[in-house]
Amino acid sequence: MKNHFANLSLLAVLLGLLSMPILGYGMLMSYEPANQVLSETDTRGDVLDEPINYDFRHVTIENEENTVEDITELREEDTFNPSEYFPAQNE
Amino acid sequence: MFSRILVKLIDEAIVPAITLLVVRLVSALLVARYFGLPFSVGSTGFIYQSKQDFLIINSYSTLAMILVLAIGLLYVLVKSHLFHDSHVHPHTAAKLHSLKLSSFIQTSFDLYSQGAIWLSYSYLLLIASIIMVYFGLLYSWVVWVSVVLNFISTYLFIIDVEKEGNLKKSGNSDEDITVISWGEDEI
Numbered sequence: 445m446k447n448h449f450a451n452l453s454l455l456a457v458l459l460g461l462l463s464m465p466i467l468g469y470g471m472l473m474s475y476e477p478a479n480q481v482l483s484e485t486d487t488r489g490d491v492l493d494e495p496i497n498y499d500f501r502h503v504t505i506e507n508e509e510n511t512v513e514d515i516t517e518l519r520e521e522d523t524f525n526p527s528e529y530f531p532a533q534n535e
Numbered sequence: 536m537f538s539r540i541l542v543k544l545i546d547e548a549i550v551p552a553i554t555l556l557v558v559r560l561v562s563a564l565l566v567a568r569y570f571g572l573p574f575s576v577g578s579t580g581f582i583y584q585s586k587q588d589f590l591i592i593n594s595y596s597t598l599a600m601i602l603v604l605a606i607g608l609l610y611v612l613v614k615s616h617l618f619h620d621s622h623v624h625p626h627t628a629a630k631l632h633s634l635k636l637s638s639f640i641q642t643s644f645d646l647y648s649q650g651a652i653w654l655s656y657s658y659l660l661l662i663a664s665i666i667m668v669y670f671g672l673l674y675s676w677v678v679w680v681s682v683v684l685n686f687i688s689t690y691l692f693i694i695d696v697e698k699e700g701n702l703k704k705s706g707n708s709d710e711d712i713t714v715i716s717w718g719e720d721e722i
Contacts, residue, residue, distance in 0.1 A: 458544050465551075466660060473596075476584070
């Protein structure tokens with residue numbers, strides 16, 4: 445029985461030796477992409493210094509029911525009162 | 536009692552293992568320098584900046600390992616075909632003795648254990664290469680170089696083993712083997 449254990453341990457050593465160059469081989473190298481520099485026009489991920497001013501002038505209203513007058517009315521009906529939300533500032 | 540074969544195999548495996556690792560390291564450095572590819576050294580070894588850089592260096596580094604394996608296998612195969620004690624040519628044996636190179640003549644046990652180790656490394660490298668090609672980390676032509684090396688070396692190794700087997704089957708001593716193998720010799 446002792447012989448078997450001794451030989452099995454020898455076999456483990458042998459397999460370790462055989463796999464050493466191959467395993468070490470894979471562990472020796474890796475690649476880590478550096479921060480990619482995108483094109484000048486590509487601002488993905490950038491922190492904006494100024495708020496974005498959306499320009500909807502090019503938007504056309506296709507729904508016939510919603511005319512410019514309707515939208516104006518909707519704006520007039522807008523009951524948003526900043527003082528309700530920011531009382532401290534008004535005081 | 537330790538197995539004699541296992542002890543011998545471990546003994547024969549140490550030098551190729553260290554050689555292959557050194558070749559891997561040196562070739563990675565040289566290839567990076569030759570192609571001018573930037574890299575850094577971290578806790579995980581060499582770190583390259585892109586997958587393309589890694590692909591180039593990994594491929595040529597693996598090729599260097601295959602070439603070293605080819606040299607090792609060639610050395611063992613030449614010894615087993617020309618300087619095998621069971622069928623070494625008498626003229627060759629005499630010449631080696633006169634040059635005090637009789638250590639080149641080796642027994643089947645020595646030669647086959649060396650051959651088994653070098654072939655094992657070669658096949659393990661082939662398996663690793665196939666896996667790396669699958670993941671796009673190695674050029675596929677590197678695998679074909681490895682396949683050709685494995686094919687030729689295995690074939691030549693089998694021929695020698697078969698020659699040895701035939702000699703053993705005939706049940707002759709070394710002197711008789713010389714007469715049978717080289718019938719044209721006037722011995």
